[in-house]
Amino acid sequence: MAARKQDNETAARLKAFGGGIVDTIYRGRNPSFEAPTRSRSNIKYDEKEAVLRLGAAKEERSFINIAQSKKFMQTIAVASRCHTFLNENLHTSIRGLYYQLKFSLGEDVDENLFEEQSESNPLIEDLEVALGVKREDLNLSADRKGFLAGNMRIVDSFGDERQEIDATKQGRGGWPIPSDVDNDIEFVDVKAKYVLSVEKDAIWQRLNEDRFWQKENCILITPKGQASRGTRRLIRKLSDMGLPVYVFNDCDAWGWYIYWTIKTGSMNLAYISNEIATPKARFLGVTMADIERYDFLKKLTMKANEMDLKRAQEMLSYPWINRHKEWVAELKKVMQTKTKLEQDSLQGPRLTFIGDYIRDKVRAQEFLP
Amino acid sequence: MAARKQDNETAARLKAFGGGIVDTIYRGRNPSFEAPTRSRSNIKYDEKEAVLRLGAAKEERSFINIAQSKKFMQTIAVASRCHTFLNENLHTSIRGLYYQLKFSLGEDVDENLFEEQSESNPLIEDLEVALGVKREDLNLSADRKGFLAGNMRIVDSFGDERQEIDATKQGRGGWPIPSDVDNDIEFVDVKAKYVLSVEKDAIWQRLNEDRFWQKENCILITPKGQASRGTRRLIRKLSDMGLPVYVFNDCDAWGWYIYWTIKTGSMNLAYISNEIATPKARFLGVTMADIERYDFLKKLTMKANEMDLKRAQEMLSYPWINRHKEWVAELKKVMQTKTKLEQDSLQGPRLTFIGDYIRDKVRAQEFLP
Numbered sequence: 143m144a145a146r147k148q149d150n151e152t153a154a155r156l157k158a159f160g161g162g163i164v165d166t167i168y169r170g171r172n173p174s175f176e177a178p179t180r181s182r183s184n185i186k187y188d189e190k191e192a193v194l195r196l197g198a199a200k201e202e203r204s205f206i207n208i209a210q211s212k213k214f215m216q217t218i219a220v221a222s223r224c225h226t227f228l229n230e231n232l233h234t235s236i237r238g239l240y241y242q243l244k245f246s247l248g249e250d251v252d253e254n255l256f257e258e259q260s261e262s263n264p265l266i267e268d269l270e271v272a273l274g275v276k277r278e279d280l281n282l283s284a285d286r287k288g289f290l291a292g293n294m295r296i297v298d299s300f301g302d303e304r305q306e307i308d309a310t311k312q313g314r315g316g317w318p319i320p321s322d323v324d325n326d327i328e329f330v331d332v333k334a335k336y337v338l339s340v341e342k343d344a345i346w347q348r349l350n351e352d353r354f355w356q357k358e359n360c361i362l363i364t365p366k367g368q369a370s371r372g373t374r375r376l377i378r379k380l381s382d383m384g385l386p387v388y389v390f391n392d393c394d395a396w397g398w399y400i401y402w403t404i405k406t407g408s409m410n411l412a413y414i415s416n417e418i419a420t421p422k423a424r425f426l427g428v429t430m431a432d433i434e435r436y437d438f439l440k441k442l443t444m445k446a447n448e449m450d451l452k453r454a455q456e457m458l459s460y461p462w463i464n465r466h467k468e469w470v471a472e473l474k475k476v477m478q479t480k481t482k483l484e485q486d487s488l489q490g491p492r493l494t495f496i497g498d499y500i501r502d503k504v505r506a507q508e509f510l511p
Numbered sequence: 512m513a514a515r516k517q518d519n520e521t522a523a524r525l526k527a528f529g530g531g532i533v534d535t536i537y538r539g540r541n542p543s544f545e546a547p548t549r550s551r552s553n554i555k556y557d558e559k560e561a562v563l564r565l566g567a568a569k570e571e572r573s574f575i576n577i578a579q580s581k582k583f584m585q586t587i588a589v590a591s592r593c594h595t596f597l598n599e600n601l602h603t604s605i606r607g608l609y610y611q612l613k614f615s616l617g618e619d620v621d622e623n624l625f626e627e628q629s630e631s632n633p634l635i636e637d638l639e640v641a642l643g644v645k646r647e648d649l650n651l652s653a654d655r656k657g658f659l660a661g662n663m664r665i666v667d668s669f670g671d672e673r674q675e676i677d678a679t680k681q682g683r684g685g686w687p688i689p690s691d692v693d694n695d696i697e698f699v700d701v702k703a704k705y706v707l708s709v710e711k712d713a714i715w716q717r718l719n720e721d722r723f724w725q726k727e728n729c730i731l732i733t734p735k736g737q738a739s740r741g742t743r744r745l746i747r748k749l750s751d752m753g754l755p756v757y758v759f760n761d762c763d764a765w766g767w768y769i770y771w772t773i774k775t776g777s778m779n780l781a782y783i784s785n786e787i788a789t790p791k792a793r794f795l796g797v798t799m800a801d802i803e804r805y806d807f808l809k810k811l812t813m814k815a816n817e818m819d820l821k822r823a824q825e826m827l828s829y830p831w832i833n834r835h836k837e838w839v840a841e842l843k844k845v846m847q848t849k850t851k852l853e854q855d856s857l858q859g860p861r862l863t864f865i866g867d868y869i870r871d872k873v874r875a876q877e878f879l880p
Contacts, residue, residue, distance in 0.1 A: 351601060
């Protein structure tokens, strides 16, 4: 079995973490560790990096502290189990981890440390931030979602086998984006010129059928709604390779939210924004401004619902959004007209119109920031 | 572009449908068509085929009938648009179809026939049953969901290209099951011995990592929760090729529902059960009976919620379920103990235990009917 660089790094960090705690105990001290606070009050918008990040506040988890003792022991149990997964070179979900912890904590421990998965989940995050790794590095798979097609190859060193996947030859299905796009996976011969992320799988399929990625030489991705950790990380990696990233979503609460999550990261995952946010992403459409150019869209708008209007209002209050006059104009227009627009509507005149629309915007480099 | 047999058949049926209506008009008669009633009262359990099906009740849609005139016109508009899609050899979603209808009904029609997608959706079903085709045959894609790995190849004649996909070489991702597994798609060299469908994608990934499909020579599928139309149709096709189908789900309301939907079809899609239900499917686990064999499962059970108990009660009232004493025992045990069990719990002792569990059941051919 191939040794995995990242595994070794992560395993070494886990070992150092455990070793530090053992040392402290032998020295007769109270074992403890520190992790950045993940509560909302410690989430800041980082002007320089243009992402949501954790601030400087830290929390200590200490063993000899009645309020923290159980959590401390639980975290050590999580760390120990993940270390085993890395050694075995096997993966599981956070639910699988929970059942392992519930099954047994070891031969000499009779305690039932975990009652609910809600107890183990935040401890995994504690470990991620304390060690500076992602859960994927701990061999814990997150939900996967999203598909890709375009001019690149994927080298998937999956167990003992090295499998090459040509992302131009995946038929109607595309390549399903996994949870972990860092360990044992490489993206090679990326010859496309840009990345296009389209919100809905149905639109991705429409564009895939038109061979849009081939004609335009782009990497066509759909996160299939809100982007998974894996899809966000993949988009960031492609951005780091120098490919511009354009996001094509609905003009509504969900569409905007999906875009800003890709671009600046999200509150929940602010602790890994530096790996999964793509500050260089641009919003291609659809926009309220499109209605002025494409007259037929007027009759294809929908009534905005309360969530759309509330979200538009909220976004106008975020300094990293309201500094852009184009976004202010967009969001105000939604609130004034109380309408919204779906990307699907661009199929109105003919099914292939949607590709022409994107092509025109990319050629004119007409994006929202 | 390759001519598609099924397209031609479907296009011919659409043409005959339209031609019949035109003829009737020329003869000065009231154009109309008949379709089986899809309401619950006309859904029966077919003893012989062991699936849920539509009964004999039919409804007439007639043009000269104030209550039906608009619907009649709308159905013709849907049929006409689908005929165009078939001629163009292009696909869209039912939402894409809705926007096309809303955009324009043709140069000489100024009427806005459609206000909401909820108006066009049931008309598509009308057409499916009236013509005896599936919406996939009309080039309307349904949501896709589910993955597959195993000893078989897929030949995907996608547009102008014929792409071969080896389902043993898809890495950690597997082959994403499309909406349409009939038209322009072939399953060749199916050398596996049986089909294993596992409810959760996380468990599928666990088994895929263990190369379970290779060691056991099976086709490993996950519907990823409730099975999509495409996944149900694929399972049925593999069953028709002679492969036994084993379903491995949670022992709870959802797990049972997913199984029975695969096996007998569902109320909503009773009109196409003869194509997407797999009466020969068997339930592998997890079961309440497993707790007696695997002692460790005792402490990994969960409290059944109200939905689980209600569903168990309902299932006991279905004659096609309560005729099986094994199912009656299972469901009664859930109701008595008020507990349930997840497939993930089999990872408790070690991550690879889940494969051993399945292997043992398959070898012993120990299934619920």
